[in-house]
Structures are given as C-alpha cells and as structure tokens.
Amino acid sequence: MQFASFQIEGRNTFGAVAGDGVVDLGRRLAPRFRSLLEVLRASAIDEVKANATGVRADYPLSAVTLLPPVVEPEKIICVGVNYANRNAEYRDGSELPKYPSLFIRVPTSFVGHDVPIVRPRASEQFDYEGEIVLVIGREGRHIARENALGHIAGLTLCNEGSVRDWLRHGKFNVTQGKNFDASGSIGPFMVTSDEIDWTKPFSLTTRVNAEVRQDDTTENLIFTFADLITYISTFTTLRPGDMIVSGTPTGAGARFDPPIWLKPGDVVEVEVPGIGLLRNAVSDEA
Incomplete structure (x- = not known):
C-alpha cells in the first residue's frame, strides 16, 4: 500500500x-x-x-x-558518496570507503511532491541528487545485517537538493549546504515493504527538464540498505519514522564541465519503478 x-x-x-x-x-x-x-x-x-x-x-x-510522507521524524540521516561510480567521479584515486559518510538533514529542508524546491538567495550553485529513502518501521539498536531489512516500513524517494559552495564553508562538515529551507524534497508516497521485491536491484533515474542526468541501479551501492542500517544502529537507536537517505549516483550538476546549476523554472524528476516518481519545480527564494 x-x-x-x-x-x-x-x-x-x-x-x-x-x-x-x-x-x-x-x-x-x-x-x-x-x-x-x-x-x-x-x-x-x-x-x-x-x-x-x-x-x-x-x-x-x-x-x-x-508533504513528505513522514512529517517531523526524529532523524533524517543522509549518506554521501554511496555508489561506486560516484566514488570514481571524484577522480582522487581513492579506494572505496571502509565506512559510510553520514550527515544529518532537518525536516524543514524538505518539501513534498509537486511543491517547489527553493534556490536560496545565498548562492546560485543549487544542485539535485536523486536518492532512495528507507523509512524505519521497527525500533532497533545493534541491528544484525541479516535482520536489517525487517526494520524497514517502506521506501520513498528524495531529491537531496544541495547548495554546493556552502558544502565547503567548514573544514569538516557539509551541514550548511544540505539544510537550506525547502531545498530538497521527499515523496511522493511511502510504499510499504510488503509491496517491494527485495530480490531485485532498484533502477534510479533523475531527469532535469526531461533530460536524463542520473541513471544507475542499487547493484552499484557501496553500502547496501542492510549495511547502512547495521552501521547506523551501532551508534544510534533507529526509531519508527526515521529516514535514511541512501546516496545518489553519478551525474549531479556539479560534475559537468562547466557545472549545470538548477535555476527557477527547471523541473527535477526522480523515478524508481515500483516506488514512484517525485517531481518538483525550482523557484527562487522570495
């Protein structure tokens, strides 16, 4: 459902x-x-x-x-650089990471499906990131990998809108660039776990103005959904309604030469068969 x-x-x-x-x-x-x-x-x-x-x-x-399917969750935990091709996209010669890179987003940084996402006054470097979101349905701490998927109530989608130059304001964190009000979206719906075929990879596509920008499958995840739940639950209790935003594939606007930033009037679509299509137009901050 x-x-x-x-x-x-x-x-x-x-x-x-x-x-x-x-x-x-x-x-x-x-x-x-x-x-x-x-x-x-x-x-x-x-x-x-x-x-x-x-x-x-x-x-x-x-x-x-x-609105985002879960309003005012306790935690929204996001994963950075979680597709193998995305790691290679950095061209820094680094090996695949041993542990996930994590950061927190606040609920006010997200809107729902078909609600405009907002490019802030502070920057024109506004970018998209299509992602799959895990919605936690059962509380757990130190969750074993073999039990991890049983803690998922359902899946939804995210455009994890990012303000790129603000990601680099601090030496060690990306919090500022990931938390501008209404800069990202989650939705349209939460599809319950019993309607999901967990035996097959998910295909994720992001389009901007109908042009495909990101196209990958969860076969290329560095850390699987189960890996993420096990790792995160080692240091924090996962509670019902918490969301884990699982990472974006290669193809974000920042990686083009020159970069292609979102501008008012652009329409971003994130789609995964079996989960849905999340669509948002871009507007400027009033």
Missing part, C-alpha cells in the same frame, strides 16, 4: 493512496492516529492498512498538497 501525508483545508493529515485519490485516515482514525509517524510508532501499519482497504478516496490527489 502507498501512504501519503498531505495538507487539505488548512490541516495536516495522512492517508492511503487509492487510484488517483487519497483516503483521509487522519480524519477517520482520530484521535488515535493523526499522522503516519504515530502509526509507525504504534507498529500499527497492518491495522491501518485493513482500515483503508476497499475504501473510496475522500479527495483527488490533485486537490491536496503533498
């Missing part, structure tokens, strides 16, 4: 996608569940799916404003 978080009539709610519409589960299941995060924390996905099965949509998707 696909779950969405959205805004309608001035309120935030969540629901199950039904064709071209959405069932307003936040209204139907209140006060027990008002958000997908509350459902995940209660380990109630199966119960909520039963409540949504066969129910007619309350609203067409065209009438709602989509």
Whole structure:
C-alpha cells in the first residue's frame, strides 16, 4: 500500500493512496492516529492498512498538497558518496570507503511532491541528487545485517537538493549546504515493504527538464540498505519514522564541465519503478 501525508483545508493529515485519490485516515482514525509517524510508532501499519482497504478516496490527489510522507521524524540521516561510480567521479584515486559518510538533514529542508524546491538567495550553485529513502518501521539498536531489512516500513524517494559552495564553508562538515529551507524534497508516497521485491536491484533515474542526468541501479551501492542500517544502529537507536537517505549516483550538476546549476523554472524528476516518481519545480527564494 502507498501512504501519503498531505495538507487539505488548512490541516495536516495522512492517508492511503487509492487510484488517483487519497483516503483521509487522519480524519477517520482520530484521535488515535493523526499522522503516519504515530502509526509507525504504534507498529500499527497492518491495522491501518485493513482500515483503508476497499475504501473510496475522500479527495483527488490533485486537490491536496503533498508533504513528505513522514512529517517531523526524529532523524533524517543522509549518506554521501554511496555508489561506486560516484566514488570514481571524484577522480582522487581513492579506494572505496571502509565506512559510510553520514550527515544529518532537518525536516524543514524538505518539501513534498509537486511543491517547489527553493534556490536560496545565498548562492546560485543549487544542485539535485536523486536518492532512495528507507523509512524505519521497527525500533532497533545493534541491528544484525541479516535482520536489517525487517526494520524497514517502506521506501520513498528524495531529491537531496544541495547548495554546493556552502558544502565547503567548514573544514569538516557539509551541514550548511544540505539544510537550506525547502531545498530538497521527499515523496511522493511511502510504499510499504510488503509491496517491494527485495530480490531485485532498484533502477534510479533523475531527469532535469526531461533530460536524463542520473541513471544507475542499487547493484552499484557501496553500502547496501542492510549495511547502512547495521552501521547506523551501532551508534544510534533507529526509531519508527526515521529516514535514511541512501546516496545518489553519478551525474549531479556539479560534475559537468562547466557545472549545470538548477535555476527557477527547471523541473527535477526522480523515478524508481515500483516506488514512484517525485517531481518538483525550482523557484527562487522570495
């Protein structure tokens, strides 16, 4: 099943996608569940799916404003340079890393599907990064690799919008360039784990104005989804609703010669068959 978080009539709610519409589960299941995060924390996905099965949509998707599928998660942990081709793209002769490179993004740096992402006043070096996102459904610490996928509630997509020159303001961190308000997007929906074929690699494509810029598969991940969960859970407890943004392939705008930065009016699409298509136009900061 696909779950969405959205805004309608001035309120935030969540629901199950039904064709071209959405069932307003936040209204139907209140006060027990008002958000997908509350459902995940209660380990109630199966119960909520039963409540949504066969129910007619309350609203067409065209009438709602989509939010990131999980609103206000405790943690959004992002992975840098996690495709083998991307490591080679740096042309520094380095071997594949022994451990993942990680950083944190805050929820306010992301918008939902079909909501404009914002190029900030501070820089014109605004770039895209298409990625697959793991949504944690079961709490865990020191999670064994063989059990790791069982902690995933579902998958969604991300355009991990980055402000390139701000990534280099500090000596050791990229936090500033990764956390401008509304600079990235997550969505459109969370596809539950039971609908995902975990035996096959995922093909990820990013397009800018219909031109393919990134095209790779998770066969080329340096650290698999299971590797990431095992490593991250060594130092922090993964909680329901936490999201792991698993890395982007080669082909970001910064790697062209000269670089190709996003500008207002551009449209970025991130697509993975079986998970969906995340689309956002680019606007300038007001």
